[in-house]
Amino acid sequence: MAFDTWLAYAIAATIIVIIPGPTILLVVAQSVRHGSRATVPLTLGVMCGDAVALVMSLLGLGAILATSAVLFTAVKWVGAAYLIYLGISMWRSPVQENSKNVTQQEPLPRRSRALFMHAFVVTTFNPKGIVFFMAFLPQFVNPAGDVVWQLVILGSTFVVIGTINAALYAVFAGALKKFLARESAQRWFNRGGGTALIGAGVFTAALERNA
Numbered sequence: 514m515a516f517d518t519w520l521a522y523a524i525a526a527t528i529i530v531i532i533p534g535p536t537i538l539l540v541v542a543q544s545v546r547h548g549s550r551a552t553v554p555l556t557l558g559v560m561c562g563d564a565v566a567l568v569m570s571l572l573g574l575g576a577i578l579a580t581s582a583v584l585f586t587a588v589k590w591v592g593a594a595y596l597i598y599l600g601i602s603m604w605r606s607p608v609q610e611n612s613k614n615v616t617q618q619e620p621l622p623r624r625s626r627a628l629f630m631h632a633f634v635v636t637t638f639n640p641k642g643i644v645f646f647m648a649f650l651p652q653f654v655n656p657a658g659d660v661v662w663q664l665v666i667l668g669s670t671f672v673v674i675g676t677i678n679a680a681l682y683a684v685f686a687g688a689l690k691k692f693l694a695r696e697s698a699q700r701w702f703n704r705g706g707g708t709a710l711i712g713a714g715v716f717t718a719a720l721e722r723n724a
Contacts, residue, residue: 514655514663519670522653526671529649530678535596535714536562536636540679542603542706543628544686552683554628559679560672561629562636567668570646589718591638596714599631604707632679646671 533541536559544551636642646668654663 514658514666518653518655519666522667523670523674526649526674527678530671530675533682535639535716536632537679537682538706538709539596539599539631539635540682541686542709543631544683545689545706546603546703547624547628547687548690549684549687550625551628552680552687554625555632555683556676556680558629558632559636560676562633563642563672563675565633565637566639566642567646567672570643570650571664571668593714593718596635597711599635600707600709600711600714602707603703604711 540555540559543555650664650667650671653667654660
């Protein structure tokens with residue numbers, strides 16, 4: 514693969530992942546809610562979700578989703594329902610009564626696993642992501658070369674870029690946690706973030722195969 518081809522792909526992929534979607538909305542919401550401790554599990558969840566979506570695309574699931582209305586709809590509704598569930602949960606989350614508790618480092622082993630799974634499920638069950646891999650990667654593949662190796666390079670590049678992007682969003686959002694010391698600010702964010710996730714779920718449910 515020529516370096517200029519890879520560079521053009523990397524730039525295009527970076528522009529694409531920077532645009533906030535359901536995954537980034539989730540990362541931002543959970544990072545503000547839980548602080549910097551959420552960065553690692555959320556980032557790992559996005560990385561693994563992208564990797565699974567990539568593998569499924571390379572195995573042909575992207576083509577199936579693009580042609581099968583039933584399968585596309587099933588995957589779409591799983592992802593949409595999960596986003597709406599997370600949004601409702603966030604909307605109903607209680608606020609910290611003591612402002613000092615907002616910055617305290619409480620144990621987070623179970624929460625880390627939950628954050629990882631949230632990010633993983635939302636990223637994996639995004640049908641547009643799988644179809645995107647199937648449609649976007651081949652445009653940068655040289656049929657005269659080793660196609661499999663090129664797909665591995667391009668796919669790995671996308672996963673790395675997506676992981677870095679999620680990490681940066683998480684770090685930035687986590688830094689805002691200290692500004693949520695007041696109960697009113699926490700309540701506002703929980704409702705705003707919950708509404709955004711519910712909206713992302715509704716948007717996902719409205720996706721069309723040919724959109």
